[in-house]
Amino acid sequence: MPDWIESPHPHIQHSLITFPAKHILQVTINRPEARNCLPVEGTIELGALWKWYDAEPELRVAVFTGAGDKAFCAGMDLKQRFDILDTGDIAHDYPPGQFAGMSNRAGKKPIIVACNGHAHGGGFEAILNADVIFASPNATFALPEVLRGVSALAGALPRAFLLFGNHRAMDLILTGRRLSVEEAHAWGLVKEIVPQEQLLEKTIEYAKLIASLSPDSVIISRMAAREAWETGVSRATMRGQELWAENMLRSENAREGLQAYKEKREPRWKRSHL
Known part of the structure; x- marks a missing residue:
């Protein structure tokens, strides 16, 4: 281990x-x-x-x-x-x-x-x-x-x-x-x-x-895509947005991703708390 x-x-x-x-x-x-x-x-x-x-x-x-x-x-x-x-x-x-x-x-x-x-x-x-x-x-x-x-x-x-x-x-x-x-x-x-x-x-x-990508973004994107696939409802991704989007956008990883883009460097992702 x-x-x-x-x-x-x-x-x-x-x-x-x-x-x-x-x-x-x-x-x-x-x-x-x-x-x-x-x-x-x-x-x-x-x-x-x-x-x-x-x-x-x-x-x-x-x-x-x-x-x-x-x-x-x-x-x-x-x-x-x-x-x-x-x-x-x-x-x-x-x-x-x-x-x-x-x-x-x-x-x-x-x-x-x-x-x-x-x-x-x-x-x-x-x-x-x-x-x-x-x-x-x-x-x-x-x-x-x-x-x-x-x-x-x-x-x-x-x-x-x-x-x-x-x-x-x-x-x-x-x-x-x-x-x-x-x-x-x-x-x-x-x-x-x-x-x-x-x-x-x-x-x-x-x-x-x-x-190598933001673990928060991977989790949320996967959840939204799978919900649309399994329900066939075009607004299925709204559930993910309602439940998680605010927390995701306030997370350290969202800040790190935007900061890294601004500074033209590779992001240093932290663990997800979702």
Whole structure:
């Protein structure tokens, strides 16, 4: 744990936690032998971790990826899910953010994905709710739930509709087919296709860019944009303005940004208090 982190992160068993640069959290699902599928416990862990990330004042951006070069996340652990159905043991409830603590997460700070391979089922549901996505050439995306007698109910269906439109979303949802990374790029899901050996470095460099900006501005801008995306109301950004704009404009970072511009120098941002 670096000395600039103020509070210890929650216990994590199924993912690896690293800090590749100041203000940046890297989370790597660490089950490559199982295509990085997540048991219920893994999702509960990540739900607690993202909550900690939002509260830790020195963290500004998170990078989310999977171990290995085959899969980002193949979704839920279907063997465990079958056992739960068979035994009736449903004691483990998903966190409010749903699968990987992310597929229905609103959160405060951005999560950038380095999709290093297949993102299927819950893995795709998490991807659909990411803020920016870089992907390797072998990445594919799918909602195969109809092939397994279930449905993608952790946030994917409305998000796919909003992102891709009705007919493209229906094509994916009703057939369970794989969306290639080239299609995902053409559809606007993937920002950039990056060679596997460069993927994580590229994603971290992008995260560093965001982390170099005012944390207050990033939080407020993200909140306003996501509210407009999720509600479809043109005045949605007014909520962010009403709740936060006055505090943001009176903050040390707003003053620092304007002062730095006036003095023709790089700003020295302080932690966000939003």
